[in-house]
Amino acid sequence: MDVGTFVGLIAGVGLMLWAIMSKSELSNFVDVGSVVMVIGGAMCAAMISFPIRNLLGIARVVKKTIFVKSGDPKALIKDLVGYAEVARRDGILALEDTLKGVDDTFIVTGIQMAIDGTDPEVIEQILVSEWEAVAERHADGKALFDNLGRYAPAFGMIGTLVGLVIMLKNMDDPSSIGDGMAIALLTTLYGALASNLVALPLADKLAVRSKDELLLKSIVIKGVMAIQSGDNPRVVEQKLLTFLPYNQRPTPEDAKSEAA
Amino acid sequence: MDVGTFVGLIAGVGLMLWAIMSKSELSNFVDVGSVVMVIGGAMCAAMISFPIRNLLGIARVVKKTIFVKSGDPKALIKDLVGYAEVARRDGILALEDTLKGVDDTFIVTGIQMAIDGTDPEVIEQILVSEWEAVAERHADGKALFDNLGRYAPAFGMIGTLVGLVIMLKNMDDPSSIGDGMAIALLTTLYGALASNLVALPLADKLAVRSKDELLLKSIVIKGVMAIQSGDNPRVVEQKLLTFLPYNQRPTPEDAKSEAA
Amino acid sequence: MDVGTFVGLIAGVGLMLWAIMSKSELSNFVDVGSVVMVIGGAMCAAMISFPIRNLLGIARVVKKTIFVKSGDPKALIKDLVGYAEVARRDGILALEDTLKGVDDTFIVTGIQMAIDGTDPEVIEQILVSEWEAVAERHADGKALFDNLGRYAPAFGMIGTLVGLVIMLKNMDDPSSIGDGMAIALLTTLYGALASNLVALPLADKLAVRSKDELLLKSIVIKGVMAIQSGDNPRVVEQKLLTFLPYNQRPTPEDAKSEAA
């Protein structure tokens, strides 16, 4: 669960409500037709832009990416080093039991192939192409939000143009001009909010989460390949730690004693 | 037939009609001259931007890319593995009969060259340069739609400027100001719709379809080259499956038994 | 002569005239001072942006690129294969006579160096650096039009600001406000037209033409080098055909018989 996303969204909406209600009434800012225009228009554009299968898959990826907490690389490295120790001590077949308690299908698939004696090149190829498929699904998710962030303001402007034409055609009653124009502006307001408070920031967050998750998968690939080749658990750890920045690693003293 | 494109377009147009007709009359939003200005202007810009031969070829590519359903990579791989089995069992010449039932001229050309004993390098070179030509035709198609998506709003604005100047020159009759301005805004509205509901989303969709089709062609090239070199059908399959993401592949158990 | 460019320009101008004259008088849209402001301003910016020698050279390149029809790659390949046959049959010196009827100085220079026994590396180096110089001249031409396409609207806006300030300073006579504002808007209109109907589309067309012409030059370079090394004319043809897309090549049957 990504706290920042929810706090940011709720605070942003609260901010808007406070800004409106401190000086006016909320009802002045609610127009169902305008909402339909902006959100509906942007969704139509998205349906034309992307294949339907992508749209469905994207929803799932987005949900998973935002709600599921991404793992901790240090814990993952510790786990993988543990597997390497088991394999070193009891033979690689002993990992079969260990795998039973593991949830991550990516790790299970990789190690299972190693246990089965699959050719290392084939293992790496399969894991890497899964990595690439995940990266592409994430990129599709980001592309969808960037797309919505681009079309929501465009349909906001389209709605305002429609409202302005309606208003200009009914100028006989001057008292209605203010009202007509206020409603016309609402679609632009909705489009700007949908884009700047929701779509574009979520696109950015998806990019960050994708990077985190792909780092984990990269660590797994390197770890599985090291386990498969029967590396010493210390060597496995050292190889995997290179994925971590300095300040998330063991202290130099540890590194020294390990390298000794 | 790409369902999303049609649903998106029809829903988008329906949305506009609903938005207009629930508060005004459609006739207020129809002005043939404004349509001619925006669409005509954007087309003139496209005629200057691209050679005529491209414009004609592009129409064909676009039609094909949107209306023809792109093939299924898994079925294609199955077919190619089948050809490899025939070639392995009965000799490559036996493929001549098999080819008679195949529609895809790209596959036919490739395998025919293999049957004829054409030099492998020449086969690959010819197929790759066709791949590149297809990629370029798709890119030309996308460029045209991006171009229209850029010039339609520009000519929308130009039309509005013309309308505003006309209105400002006729300010003697104040009652006509609203009407004149409403008409002036229509070109901007048309330009925004042509760009955001049609041209730009179609450009995005073309890019996706192009990627799909080029993937199929890449699989064919790798498959033909493997068949030509007399690879074992299992090896052919394994080579081709690397083009597919993980979740579209046979399960690891299958992969294991194949690798065994 | 590139027909599309002229048809597009004339149709675009005709469209504007029709749009204006069907609802107003042309005289309302003509203001010499505004034309001078927009075109003059954009040209001043171009003079500061580019060295004068570039501006002069660019005019020549643009004229040549738009008015001279680019050659046909298939005819060029046929010519080069013909030269290869002469060289093969009668010795490379026999090409001296053949060259007399050739207009393209790029071909003449290349083959003349081959006849003179110039070192192949030097030949290639000289031809390639000419290729690069042509590419750069074309890129300079495109940059100039992109530049005008960027500055024309900017000076259009500057002109409108000047017009607005003048109008606002003369608000004593309300009847002149409409007129003043109409004139102020003309520079923005001119800038938008100069950019979207002329400068930007021409920049795109220049890029396409440049690609075509550089392809021809690439074919010549590869052809001259093959002739110089005494390649078999069939081999020369095969090498050069790789520059062409599939559907512009001889049919596979031809390719087969040639490869046999």
Add this chain to the structure above:
Amino acid sequence: MDVGTFVGLIAGVGLMLWAIMSKSELSNFVDVGSVVMVIGGAMCAAMISFPIRNLLGIARVVKKTIFVKSGDPKALIKDLVGYAEVARRDGILALEDTLKGVDDTFIVTGIQMAIDGTDPEVIEQILVSEWEAVAERHADGKALFDNLGRYAPAFGMIGTLVGLVIMLKNMDDPSSIGDGMAIALLTTLYGALASNLVALPLADKLAVRSKDELLLKSIVIKGVMAIQSGDNPRVVEQKLLTFLPYNQRPTPEDAKSEAA
């Protein structure tokens, strides 16, 4: 302490105050609600865009990058050459004493590993991955400011739209129109200032500072590796001087005598 940043910020704010107070009263330009809208909205967008841990870390990096003066590469090179002399003269273990007076943990870590006899490849790998982590933290900092520079004007426009709708709904009292519109424009003004006077220039400055600091770290890495391999201090100096531009180096005469 980066003087330019402070002078620029203070001069910019002073300029605004002068511009306002010479023609109006400051109170006309202060509206707490508008400030909250713009800054709060941009911050909500940032919270959704970036993980919370990044936001916290970024504050630290920014503070350090702006307030801490970046070191002088020439002095650093002199120091490193000094360490190389000690190592050459008294053995690498003699550096242990020297390190006690050194503040820079990056240098200390590197040399300590060299003293401990850590494998050179491991040393380099650890230092390089720290370099990359620093580069990424700096890039995160720049991304945050670019983000604020993009969202502040967006929420400024959103605030203005809200203000306009409120104003248009209260047009019964014409005397309040000017006031309502003035307040509506304040959020756009705040957004433009926050973006153009603070966020975007700071993003640029962070990029420059990052480049400076990473250069220092690159020099340290090369220096530590040279000391570790027992290079002659003259060779160490020559290697490190290649990081400096010409005019910050010893004169050619010096270089000559050293190379002799």
Add this chain to the structure above:
Amino acid sequence: MDVGTFVGLIAGVGLMLWAIMSKSELSNFVDVGSVVMVIGGAMCAAMISFPIRNLLGIARVVKKTIFVKSGDPKALIKDLVGYAEVARRDGILALEDTLKGVDDTFIVTGIQMAIDGTDPEVIEQILVSEWEAVAERHADGKALFDNLGRYAPAFGMIGTLVGLVIMLKNMDDPSSIGDGMAIALLTTLYGALASNLVALPLADKLAVRSKDELLLKSIVIKGVMAIQSGDNPRVVEQKLLTFLPYNQRPTPEDAKSEAA
């Protein structure tokens, strides 16, 4: 002295003055406060964006790049070939006398190192890193002008917003509305002019000049290295001529006789 820059600037300013004075009075367009706002604001942003040392160095680079005429590559090549002839005929030490009359410190430094018998690798490294430092100084200069071209319109808009708020707060006197708005628009006008007539075109010109000057430096580096290695003057010439486009080179006949 770059004539185009001055003619363009003077013609552009003249154009503005003519446009203004033919329809209004210059005094309507002069407002010192607005100038201070736009130029001062953009300069504050630049001070925050770049380190002060860069700003100072940039002024020098810009002056030199715009006012100093860049050399002629052909003359430079002739000079370098001349030095190669001296070195070949009288030994490299004989160049010491020749150098006395040479102004270009880059050439002097390079050849002096060759005379002194400095290691060729060291010579090249020092010259190349100076090349890179020059390239970076030029890029800094371009970045500053791009920066001003971006911030000047931004502060123009900020000034207009300030002016509009002041005007809206003083709507009691309707006769002053026109005046207030005219003054408010002046900052936008100044910002657009500063950006489109000065900053952005100068940034483009700097890029062109930088390319020219770096080409000269590249020729010097290649020339010095060839002289150092004792190449035949003909070979030196041929190597250096590859930097020139075709139509600036000796004719093919010359090339032929030289290659013979």
